[in-house]
Amino acid sequence: MHHFLSWPYIVNYHCHSCPDCSALKGLVVPVIRNADTMNFADIEKQINTFAKKANNGSLSIDEMAGGTLTISNGGVYGSLLSTSIINPHQSAILGMHSIVSRPMVVGGNVVPRPMMYVALTYDHRIIDGIEAVFFLGRIKDIVEDPRRLLLDMSSPQVRLSKLY
Numbered sequence: 001m002h003h004f005l006s007w008p009y010i011v012n013y014h015c016h017s018c019p020d021c022s023a024l025k026g027l028v029v030p031v032i033r034n035a036d037t038m039n040f041a042d043i044e045k046q047i048n049t050f051a052k053k054a055n056n057g058s059l060s061i062d063e064m065a066g067g068t069l070t071i072s073n074g075g076v077y078g079s080l081l082s083t084s085i086i087n088p089h090q091s092a093i094l095g096m097h098s099i100v101s102r103p104m105v106v107g108g109n110v111v112p113r114p115m116m117y118v119a120l121t122y123d124h125r126i127i128d129g130i131e132a133v134f135f136l137g138r139i140k141d142i143v144e145d146p147r148r149l150l151l152d153m154s155s156p157q158v159r160l161s162k163l164y
Helices: 040-056 129-144 147-151
Strands: 017-019 021-023 026-028 069-073 092-106 109-122
Touching (some): 017 040, 021 040, 129 147
Parallel strands (some): 069 092
Antiparallel strands (some): 021 026
């Protein structure tokens, strides 16, 4: 992942993921550094730590700087679809929205199925469109069947880099 400070851009060899956290004074976006090298349990612990800090107002500027990819979950607030704006100096933002029952054609019949809109906004100067489409395809596969990510482990840790 990359981020911009000025042209030319800075190449990061790790993904510094930024989950959005709702706080009493508004949304904050702390940075999970080297998220691609962490397992799910470690990422969850870091998110919980950041959520507590966000709610008590103790997140530092350093804890919110240097991210490469923001992950926004508007679905928990009922959002059906939005197109997010990339945070300054980052390469992309992934917006995940509510899962709702929608009519789908399955085997020639219209049946209700759970569906979620996912939107990826990215800087085309540093992310090629085909890579973005592949990334969204992997997200779709994982959301539809999370076991795919867990069963496709090539190392003891399940890594965020499996998404790419």
